[in-house]
Amino acid sequence: MQGNRAGVVVLGGLVLVGAAWLLALRGPDGLAWFPGCLFHRFTGLNCPGCGMTRAACATLHGRIGEAFRFNPVGMILLPLASFGVGLEVIGWVRGRVLPFRLNVGRVGTWVIVGVVIGFWVLRNLPWWPFTLLAPP
Amino acid sequence: MQWHYAKSGVQLGPVEEAELRAKLDSGELSVSDLVWREGMGDWLPAGKVRELFPIPPLPTGIPKTPPLPGGPDIPNYLWQSIVVTILCCWPFGIPAIIYAAKVDGLKNRGDIVGAKAASASAKTWCIVAACVSGGAILLWWIIAILFAVPFCVLQPR
Numbered sequence: 001m002q003g004n005r006a007g008v009v010v011l012g013g014l015v016l017v018g019a020a021w022l023l024a025l026r027g028p029d030g031l032a033w034f035p036g037c038l039f040h041r042f043t044g045l046n047c048p049g050c051g052m053t054r055a056a057c058a059t060l061h062g063r064i065g066e067a068f069r070f071n072p073v074g075m076i077l078l079p080l081a082s083f084g085v086g087l088e089v090i091g092w093v094r095g096r097v098l099p100f101r102l103n104v105g106r107v108g109t110w111v112i113v114g115v116v117i118g119f120w121v122l123r124n125l126p127w128w129p130f131t132l133l134a135p136p
Numbered sequence: 137m138q139w140h141y142a143k144s145g146v147q148l149g150p151v152e153e154a155e156l157r158a159k160l161d162s163g164e165l166s167v168s169d170l171v172w173r174e175g176m177g178d179w180l181p182a183g184k185v186r187e188l189f190p191i192p193p194l195p196t197g198i199p200k201t202p203p204l205p206g207g208p209d210i211p212n213y214l215w216q217s218i219v220v221t222i223l224c225c226w227p228f229g230i231p232a233i234i235y236a237a238k239v240d241g242l243k244n245r246g247d248i249v250g251a252k253a254a255s256a257s258a259k260t261w262c263i264v265a266a267c268v269s270g271g272a273i274l275l276w277w278i279i280a281i282l283f284a285v286p287f288c289v290l291q292p293r
Binding site: 034038039047048049052071074077078080081082083084085088102103104105106109110112113116117 | 222229276
């Protein structure tokens with residue numbers, strides 16, 4: 001069982017690396033098979049994750065400032081969340097929870113919920129300075 | 137303080153209190169063995185003697201709500217929810233985050249059943265969000281292939 005879990009994680013990691021390599025190579029518009037954000041496609045509005053593909057591409061090319069311009073909240077939360085998920089995944093593979101967990105506490109959790117939902121609303125407002133939150 | 141003690145009917149001692157405690161700790165003397173010191177009315181089993189085994193104070197009032205610092209392990213799936221919300225770009229991630237946010241609060245209040253239910257809901261929404269976005273990409277491929285293949289076949293360059 002534990003061996004299978006490690007295999008799943010390695011496979012997932014390989015898929016991620018492959019996707020990152022393709023994204024870096026072809027750019028966000030070069031991926032014809034990737035539909036992008038369907039919420040944006042159908043409503044024209046930005047969701048909290050919109051711009052993340054472009055931000056990831058910019059990051060892979062070392063253009064961190066540009067990446068923040070595409071999705072500032074995502075650029076902060078995603079590395080944090082990936083680290084948290086990484087710890088959980090290690091615990092899952094080992095079959096027991098790690099003693100150290102990335103825990104922001106109850107208040108921190110609600111702050112994150114508020115930030116994500118607030119960001120979702122604010123980045124769709126058509127006036128400056130909220131337009132800075134939408135991907136250019 | 138000098139203590140006398142009895143093992144299998146044989147009176148022994150006197151010994152110093154420290155020595156008696158050492159005997160109790162090592163198991164040489166059991167809590168049911170009789171002990172006596174000057175001033176005590178009668179011999180008592182060592183376990184009944186307050187000086188040797190102080191009775192722990194009884195818990196009074198309402199027990200504190202977070203009784204176990206660790207408690208049962210209830211994953212809150214917060215980070216997973218954030219990842220699916222940002223990466224999968226789908227409103228299904230938001231209910232996942234909301235449920236994830238409730239888990240720790242419920243657990244701290246001692247509502248283990250509620251916390252487990254919220255944890256399970258957060259997990260479900262995470263899976264739904266991941267599956268829906270995975271399914272959307274798959275559907276996109278199918279549609280793309282269904283449209284692309286006839287075009288390529290019917291209109292060869």
